[in-house]
Amino acid sequence: MKAVRFTAWKTFPSIEEVPRPVPGPGEVLLKIAGAGACHSDVAVFEQFDESMGEQLAPAYTLGHENSGWIEEVGPGVTGVKVGDAFLSYGPIGCQHCPACSRGQDTYCYNAATQPYLATGLGRDGGMAEYMTVPARNLVPLGDADPITAAPLSDAGLTPYHAIKLALPKLAGGGKSALVIGLGGLGQIAVQILAALTGADIYATDMKPEAMAEAQKSGAIPIEGGEGQAERIREATGVRASTRCSTSSA
Ligand SMILES: [Zn+2]
Ligand SMILES: [Zn+2]
Numbered sequence: 001m002k003a004v005r006f007t008a009w010k011t012f013p014s015i016e017e018v019p020r021p022v023p024g025p026g027e028v029l030l031k032i033a034g035a036g037a038c039h040s041d042v043a044v045f046e047q048f049d050e051s052m053g054e055q056l057a058p059a060y061t062l063g064h065e066n067s068g069w070i071e072e073v074g075p076g077v078t079g080v081k082v083g084d085a086f087l088s089y090g091p092i093g094c095q096h097c098p099a100c101s102r103g104q105d106t107y108c109y110n111a112a113t114q115p116y117l118a119t120g121l122g123r124d125g126g127m128a129e130y131m132t133v134p135a136r137n138l139v140p141l142g143d144a145d146p147i148t149a150a151p152l153s154d155a156g157l158t159p160y161h162a163i164k165l166a167l168p169k170l171a172g173g174g175k176s177a178l179v180i181g182l183g184g185l186g187q188i189a190v191q192i193l194a195a196l197t198g199a200d201i202y203a204t205d206m207k208p209e210a211m212a213e214a215q216k217s218g219a220i221p222i223e224g225g226e227g228q229a230e231r232i233r234e235a236t237g238v239r240a241s242t243r244c245s246t247s248s249a
Pocket of ligand 1: 038039040041064065154155
C-alpha cells in the first residue's frame, strides 16, 4: 500500500510503498477514509531533531487525525464489525493507568516510557491506505461522513474541550459565546457551539472570508481591527467595565 513516510529528521516526507499492516491483539485494521494534515505534522519534519527522543524518531507513516472503516478485526476485539465507520483517537498511552482508564491518554502517567505518542506520532499513522489502531481508540461515527469527519479526531478536540467546560455557563438562554480567530479550530468551534448550545455565537477575525465562512455555520460576524472591542460590547450588550459601588445606609 502507499503511505506518506517521515523517514529522517528534518526531511520532507515521501510517498512510499509499504506492506499492509496486520492488526495485533486488541487492534483493528482501518481502511482510511480521511487523514487530516495538522500543523504539528510540519513541526515533525521541519523542526524536530534527535532531542525529541526515541518516541518520535523516524521512520513512520504520518497522520494523527484519522477516520476509516474497519477492514479487519484483531484477536480479542469484540463489539465491532467489518465495514463500521469510526474516528480514530490519536494518542495512545499505557492503556492501564488512571488517566488512560478515563480515556485521557494525553495525560498518561507512563507517557515518558511509552514507545510512541500516538498514531502518526512515532507509530504508523493514517496518511496511508490502511492503519492499525487499538480498538479502544475508536469513536463511532454514526451517520457523519467518514471522509470529512477526520479532523474532528484532533483539530475538533481543542475547541470541543473548551466548549464542554463552558457548557454550564452557556445554558439557560440569553447567553453569548465569542470565538476569537477563525482558522480551522475557530471554524469548528462555531459549529460545535451551534450544535451543543442555544447561545448567540459571535465570531471575529481580520479576514472577511473567514467571517463569511463562520456566518454560514450560524455565527454573527464582528469585524476585527480598530474598534473591535467596542463592536463586541455593543453586539453582546456588555457595557465597558465600570465598577459600580453601592452603599447601604
Ligand atoms: Zn494535531
Ligand atoms: Zn497510561
